Amino acid sequence: MSESLLSATGLGISFGGVQALTGIDFRLAEGELRCLIGPNGAGKSTFFKLLTGQYRPTAGCVTIRGTVTAGLEPYQIARLGVGIKTQVPSVFDGLSVDENIWLAVRRITGAPAARNAVFDVLEETGLEHLSARQVGTLSHGQRQWVELALVVASRPSLVLLDEPAAGMSDDEVKRTAQLITAINRHCALIVVEHDMEFVQMIAQKVTVFNRGSILVEGTVDEVLADPRVRDVYLGRDLEMRV
Amino acid sequence: MDVSEKAMRKHLPTFACLVAAVTAICVLPSAVETFTLVEFTVYAIMAIFSLSLAFAWGYGGILCFGQAAFFGAGAYAYAIGVLNVGESTVAMLLAVAVPMLLATVLGYFMFFGRISDVYLGVVTLTVTLILYNLANSTSGDQYRIGAAVLGGFNGMPSLPTLNVPGSPGRLLDSVQMFQVCVVCLASVYIGLRALLSAHFGRVVVAVRENELRANLLGYDARKYKLGAFVISGGIAGLAGGLFANWGAFTSPTVFGLAQSAQAIIWVIVGGVGTLLGPVIGCIAIQWLTAYLGTIGWVNPNLVLGLILVLFVLTIPKGLAPILFMPFQWLLRQRSQVGNHEGRIP
Numbered sequence: 149m150s151e152s153l154l155s156a157t158g159l160g161i162s163f164g165g166v167q168a169l170t171g172i173d174f175r176l177a178e179g180e181l182r183c184l185i186g187p188n189g190a191g192k193s194t195f196f197k198l199l200t201g202q203y204r205p206t207a208g209c210v211t212i213r214g215t216v217t218a219g220l221e222p223y224q225i226a227r228l229g230v231g232i233k234t235q236v237p238s239v240f241d242g243l244s245v246d247e248n249i250w251l252a253v254r255r256i257t258g259a260p261a262a263r264n265a266v267f268d269v270l271e272e273t274g275l276e277h278l279s280a281r282q283v284g285t286l287s288h289g290q291r292q293w294v295e296l297a298l299v300v301a302s303r304p305s306l307v308l309l310d311e312p313a314a315g316m317s318d319d320e321v322k323r324t325a326q327l328i329t330a331i332n333r334h335c336a337l338i339v340v341e342h343d344m345e346f347v348q349m350i351a352q353k354v355t356v357f358n359r360g361s362i363l364v365e366g367t368v369d370e371v372l373a374d375p376r377v378r379d380v381y382l383g384r385d386l387e388m389r390v
Numbered sequence: 391m392d393v394s395e396k397a398m399r400k401h402l403p404t405f406a407c408l409v410a411a412v413t414a415i416c417v418l419p420s421a422v423e424t425f426t427l428v429e430f431t432v433y434a435i436m437a438i439f440s441l442s443l444a445f446a447w448g449y450g451g452i453l454c455f456g457q458a459a460f461f462g463a464g465a466y467a468y469a470i471g472v473l474n475v476g477e478s479t480v481a482m483l484l485a486v487a488v489p490m491l492l493a494t495v496l497g498y499f500m501f502f503g504r505i506s507d508v509y510l511g512v513v514t515l516t517v518t519l520i521l522y523n524l525a526n527s528t529s530g531d532q533y534r535i536g537a538a539v540l541g542g543f544n545g546m547p548s549l550p551t552l553n554v555p556g557s558p559g560r561l562l563d564s565v566q567m568f569q570v571c572v573v574c575l576a577s578v579y580i581g582l583r584a585l586l587s588a589h590f591g592r593v594v595v596a597v598r599e600n601e602l603r604a605n606l607l608g609y610d611a612r613k614y615k616l617g618a619f620v621i622s623g624g625i626a627g628l629a630g631g632l633f634a635n636w637g638a639f640t641s642p643t644v645f646g647l648a649q650s651a652q653a654i655i656w657v658i659v660g661g662v663g664t665l666l667g668p669v670i671g672c673i674a675i676q677w678l679t680a681y682l683g684t685i686g687w688v689n690p691n692l693v694l695g696l697i698l699v700l701f702v703l704t705i706p707k708g709l710a711p712i713l714f715m716p717f718q719w720l721l722r723q724r725s726q727v728g729n730h731e732g733r734i735p
């Protein structure tokens with residue numbers, strides 16, 4: 149078993165009287181690609197917000213490469229090497245595509261290297277033809293790609309992707325799967341996704357969230373075969389399709 | 391697009407600003423009467439003040455309702471400094487440094503205390519009113535800082551004006567004062583443009599666009615907002631110091647609501663998110679106010695209010711986009727012919 153990149157122990161958060169997450173024990177190895185699935189409201193996005201410091205846990209703690217993130221600001225956690233693509237594209241709408249990427253690159257490298265690095269990321273993500281376009285004028289799918297490019301450009305060691313294929317065409321979904329596989333060559337990923345075909349394309353291991361806690365963890369086949377997962381998330385008719 | 395054309399596009403506004411400044415410095419003193427030149431001097435000073443808010447609001451996303459706090463702090467810092475030191479150079483440095491210090495303290499509590507934008511406006515407005523009342527409550531000889539008697543509502547008259555650095559006896563005349571103010575205006579404009587094209591300025595704009603994303607990329611958005619706020623305070627202080635020079639006088643009205651409100655109107659009329667727009671808006675509004683005051687049959691404040699409502703309702707982006715439209719159209723035509731060159735440095 150390779151070294152643990154991320155570990156969450158007894159992680160929980162409540163909003164007033166609502167317990168959104170409780171007793172989450174989660175481990176991710178270096179270079180691993182994990183998919184999180186589960187019904188809406190299961191706590192997947194909340195889990196991401198706890199990992200990135202947008203929410204403070206009310207129980208438990210998160211450790212990234214041996215650093216306990218309790219009390220750290222989101223920018224400090226980002227500097228530990230955590231990059232996130234949020235569910236709704238979070239980009240700099242008023243700036244051009246290359247300016248967006250430049251901002252991500254420039255924080256980790258000097259000015260002369262940043263320019264070349266921007267072109268590399270544009271090429272890697274296939275956004276060269278949009279480089280001068282203002283991000284706010286792009287389609288939803290294109291903005292998703294810009295956000296992916298931002299995450300790639302910041303050279304993280306752990307990438308969190310919240311529904312990266314949402315709102316994309318079939319062709320874009322395939323390209324996204326290829327990009328995720330390429331990203332996984334040099335860093336670990338956690339991907340939240342509802343599209344099970346997409347999950348099957350990329351996943352090595354799957355964790356199922358339900359009602360704020362982890363229901364089951366295992367390989368794609370194990371999870372798909374688990375009757376509890378079919379009951380709470382996939383539905384009984386999946387047996388017909390699998 | 392080749393390198394020289396890109397460089398030309400990048401440096402065109404700076405070059406145009408330099409040409410305008412040099413022309414104003416060389417031509418206006420011999421072309422207009424002294425009274426008009428003195429009027430132009432205050433236009434230049436207020437344009438610097440306008441730029442301070444244009445930067446904080448238009449680029450930093452910080453709508454400061456109390457920009458007059460820094461303007462007034464600059465004016466009083468100059469007055470107290472020059473009366474104690476007897477020379478204007480140190481006093482002008484104080485006029486910039488004191489508002490920057492005030493902005494640092496105020497901004498630290500606002501940005502690191504995670505105060506929302508609305509409360510930021512309320513806090514800055516309140517601070518201005520506190521300073522106004524404080525300055526008003528300093529009547530009597532006991533309220534003095536060294537040799538400087540604060541003077542309460544009556545203010546501080548007969549201030550020594552700018553002198554040649556190191557020579558307190560050699561005061562600048564009205565032409566030289568005008569030239570200094572134009573140089574300051576051009577320097578602030580060019581300085582801000584350089585700042586905005588540097589890493590710091592780009593992050594400031596990014597924070598305005600999406601503070602969460604900036605944080606998630608590893609930038610401490612609070613520090614960048616604080617930096618922008620402090621720079622803006624320093625520029626407002628410079629304008630305040632020059633204003634105290636211009637009239638050889640300062641009083642609590644420099645902290646007044648009207649002073650803050652004017653800057654907001656100039657920026658709205660000129661165009662939020664531009665630097666040249668607020669300069670043009672400031673000069674146009676001041677000229678109009680002076681003109682309306684001269685003809686006398688209409689209340690300038692009423693007209694200013696109408697202009698503000700008109701712009702907010704019909705031209706919310708201000709004058710700048712309209713004025714720049716022909717240039718932008720030309721540039722678009724050229725970029726359609728050339729390749730898709732981005733805007734990274």
